[in-house]
Amino acid sequence: MRTKQELGAAIRRDRRAALVVNAHSRRGRRLHDGARSRLLAAGFTLVRDCPVDRPGELEKQLAEAADLGPDLLVAGGGDGTLGTAARLLAHRDIALGLLPLGTTNNFARTVGVPLDLDAAVAVLTDGKVIDVDLGLIGGTRFANHVGVGLSADIMLRTPPRLKRLTGRLAYPATALALLARHRPLRVTLRAGDTARELVTHQLYVANGGFQAGRPITADANADDGLLVAYPVGGATRRGLLRETTRNAATGHRRSLADEPFLAVGELWLETDRPARVEVDGELCGTTPIRVGLDVNALRVMAPADSPDR
Structure with a gap:
């Protein structure tokens, strides 16, 4: 595992990311193309770009994206989508990028990520890597x-x-x-x-x-x-x-x-x-x-x- 500083430096230097958007979420389908174009304009190389129309496919697509080993996995959707991504990335050498596209966006608000798409992408380019806790219920x-x-x-x-x-x-x-x-x-x-x-x-x-x-x-x-x-x-x-x-x-x-x-x-x-x-x-x-x-x-x-x- 790299340190947070080393991982953040790699994201800023190499701009190697994966993008998975829950296109079934309230705003996901409409905003996927906008997120993709903004990330490309910011200099990111997308090793995977996947809008997910079927909720049952979301976890599989997130797992496959993580297995490609990007420095940054950008997940777009509501709290269910971001919670699924958080579980998959726990204790892995990958940072989670948040695009809050859901109804309440509680996790993004907690971390301080803006709800505006342009501002959220700006966090991915100009922000820093931090650690946060996850809860546990059973396993x-x-x-x-x-x-x-x-x-x-x-x-x-x-x-x-x-x-x-x-x-x-x-x-x-x-x-x-x-x-x-x-x-x-x-x-x-x-x-x-x-x-x-x-x-x-x-x-x-x-x-x-x-x-x-x-x-x-x-x-x-x-x-x-x-x-x-x-x-x-x-x-x-x-x-x-x-x-x-x-x-x-x-x-x-x-x-x-x-x-x-x-x-x-x-x-x-x-x-x-x-x-x-x-x-x-x-x-x-x-x-x-x-x-x-x-x-x-x-x-x-x-x-x-x-x-x-």
């Missing part, structure tokens, strides 16, 4: 978050066409339709000698600093060696709606030291009945689960002024 790594409860049901029921047409509004629209018949969960969180019990319709365990495109707190990020567990509201449906609104409006002013956040390196999560689990927007089994961290597991191209411990 599966994740970039952003684990969701238990309503969010997993939303992932199962949100129509893809609605996501493409309305963007982030697709999720609250689906949530409102499901909420009337959703039952709250009794959740137990265990971390070391700490045990916390709560009743909620929704619980998140975040590795990154954003959820639903909004800051979780002012001091949560993907390079702090911490997972952040927190419920959204209590047992009532009204509480869920109230806390969702509050989190979106005030997350940038809140701290990990505030209630109801639990910031730890590892935790065990169980519920009073098996509950669906979604990981970075993809369904991934049911509770109980153990969630941990793989510290500094992934190298990412980030803005030149990004912090890096």
Whole structure:
């Protein structure tokens, strides 16, 4: 493995990259050609250029691109696409370049990559390589978050066409339709000698600093060696709606030291009945689960002024 500085120098010098874009994502098909032309104009040689129309082919295409050994693998899509790329590149001598083309773009926001395509490509040419943490659920790594409860049901029921047409509004629209018949969960969180019990319709365990495109707190990020567990509201449906609104409006002013956040390196999560689990927007089994961290597991191209411990 090269050092971060050596890998960054190779990217700037040789401009050897692979490009894989989820053309099935909300903006992927429309923006693939633009991303390709911008990378070529910036002097990159693309050892692979692959728009992926079928979601089932995405992981295979990303793996084949990585196996060609580029210094930089540029992945375009939403959080599901970027999370898949992150898992494949963990502990490999390849930096991940982010083109945020999805609905909420939480991972890109956490790393500080702009959502504008020109600005995101500029990060690939002028940025630096940093290390970020990945979460672990069982043997599966994740970039952003684990969701238990309503969010997993939303992932199962949100129509893809609605996501493409309305963007982030697709999720609250689906949530409102499901909420009337959703039952709250009794959740137990265990971390070391700490045990916390709560009743909620929704619980998140975040590795990154954003959820639903909004800051979780002012001091949560993907390079702090911490997972952040927190419920959204209590047992009532009204509480869920109230806390969702509050989190979106005030997350940038809140701290990990505030209630109801639990910031730890590892935790065990169980519920009073098996509950669906979604990981970075993809369904991934049911509770109980153990969630941990793989510290500094992934190298990412980030803005030149990004912090890096």
